[in-house]
Amino acid sequence: MSHGVARAALTAYRIAGAIAYPLLGPYVGWRAAHGKEEAGRRRERYGFAGAARPAGPLVWVHAASVGESSAVAPLVRQIAAQNIQIVMTTGTVTSAALVRERLAGTVIHQYVPLDLKPSVARFLDHWHPDVAIVAESEIWPMTMLELGRRRIPQILVNARLSDRSFRRWKAAPALAEALLENLSHVVAQSDIDGERYHLLGARTVSVAGNLKADTSPPPHDPLTLRLFTDAIGARPVWAAVSTHAGEEDIAAAVHSALKPLHPRLLTVIVPRHAERADALEKTFVAKGLKVVRRSAGVLPGPDTDILLGDSMGEMGLYLRLSEIAFVGRSLSAEGGQNPLEAAMLGTAILSGRFVQNFRDSYQRLLKNGGARLVQDEAMLRDLVGQLLSQPDLRHRMISAADRTVGEMQGGLARTMQALDPFLNPLRLSMGLDGHGDRTGGPR
Known part of the structure; x- marks a missing residue:
């Protein structure tokens, strides 16, 4: 696949999403009726905010489901300890419950917007994240392209690529590169994962180990x-x-x-x-x-x-x-x-x-x-x-x-070290203006 064909494929994806956007209401409603969405928060899937944006630098952390949410919870706490605001998105009801249980008062939770330009743009227009951190293997084309267009640094942490995913992306190398070139840094779980991302076109890759080894054991009553x-x-x-x-x-x-x-x-x-x-x-x-x-x-x-x-x-x-x-x-x-x-x-x-x-x-x-x-x-x-x-x-x-x-263990410290070049400017901005107010208009 040539770069021109890859760009055309991404354009077609965007157009298909725009066509499908008005038709998604019944689908999201069906999911809510079957307990796969919180009925009262369906609008968040379209990018409508369920909370006000706080003042100061803000990091967007996305963890798709329970496993990813649990893995990044210690990372989220360390970022929040630096007085950096966090909006955290998840894609499932169970992961939302985990965030409420383990990160209450630490993050603002939202459901991740659908990977369609209107939803993603609406989400970004409200939250204005300074940095986007995504866990493990979530690659959403429209979200990545929109973040790239707005020059918002994107970092993939605890990154892994299964054999099946690697084969699929390897079959379309130009498409993979067109997406992965938007990533500012990939922090991989293992040498194999790091090499795979590098081969597919990620520019900056490091290996930190598995964040899950630094998490606490599952809680119990x-x-x-x-x-x-x-x-x-x-x-x-x-x-x-x-x-x-x-x-x-x-x-x-x-x-x-x-x-x-x-x-x-x-x-x-x-x-x-x-x-x-x-x-x-x-x-x-x-x-x-x-x-x-x-x-x-x-x-x-x-x-x-x-x-x-x-x-x-x-x-x-x-x-x-x-x-x-x-x-x-x-x-x-x-x-x-x-x-x-x-x-x-x-x-x-x-x-x-x-x-x-x-x-x-x-x-x-x-x-x-x-x-x-x-x-x-x-x-x-x-x-x-x-x-x-x-x-x-x-x-x-x-x-x-x-x-x-x-x-x-040790992946958390190595991941925080990899994130430091992206978090340090946010800490400096708070020191320079007293509170780091970043609630201005769209970029």
Whole structure:
């Protein structure tokens, strides 16, 4: 693809967006009706502000979903500690709840505007960000082009590129370069990610490591944890978390196979998408398993087979109930899920082979002995059984996982160092004019 064709493609994208813009109301309304949008805040998706812009320098931080929001939370706190105002956008209801819970009083939260010129322009006209910081792999063409046109520095932090995304962008190198040339700096998670962004046309790339290693473990309610641990007692427990379709059936089969050897076995299953819980419960019951759902507010009894974790924001609870965790989207689905939360919370980690989205984390965990990969249901059954029967092996894996997280820390400090050339002018502006008032008209 030539540069001319790439520019034409971006122009066509902009025109298509302009045509579609008047037709998006029903789509956003449908999402609100199904709980995927906050009905009272739908206008934010069109760039209409839900709050006034504060005086002084302002940074726009965008984190698409829960994982990205959690990863950048410590970064956001460090920027806010410099008296720099922050408007933080997310794209999901669950990530908005996380921001309210962990960053209340630190940021102004808004839903990210749709990647259409009217929405993006309206958002930027109101907020006038001095710097835009985007987490991980969010590449929205119209947003990037509009920020570039306004000469607002854009930095991609904790950046990663999956194998699939890299192949897709590599097939259109001119288009990739036309977008990535708008980035002032890419702060990558790993050497592989950094090299990929460089090959695709990013001008300035550095490697800082994974911000997730510098986050706090997922929170939990101590009283709730005590109620569950008292109810479970000394029963053997293992967990399958962040599971995708097919993996819950595998976990249930593993439970049934191991129960004769561990008669009091409890299996905790936490699907990635809680809305699948009704169907999963029916499937488990049809297999003769006794199920307790977290959303029902009932504690597991002595004869409970499956604790179905169908609540939001309680991964910290579920992982604290077991010392063995299978991390999903890795056997019947591809890409993997973040294993570092499980590593932080004292579990021996098992996963399928398809973990390319978290390659660096898994490579480190495997090297240290904190994680093991399984090829199929039989191998998962054997390893879970081995870990249940051999506490010494289980605790060696737990210690290795914890050590791995410690070795991976430091990404936050390195990322802040990479951001300093963009934040320092904002600090200087506050010193020069007393308050750094930047609420003037459009640029």
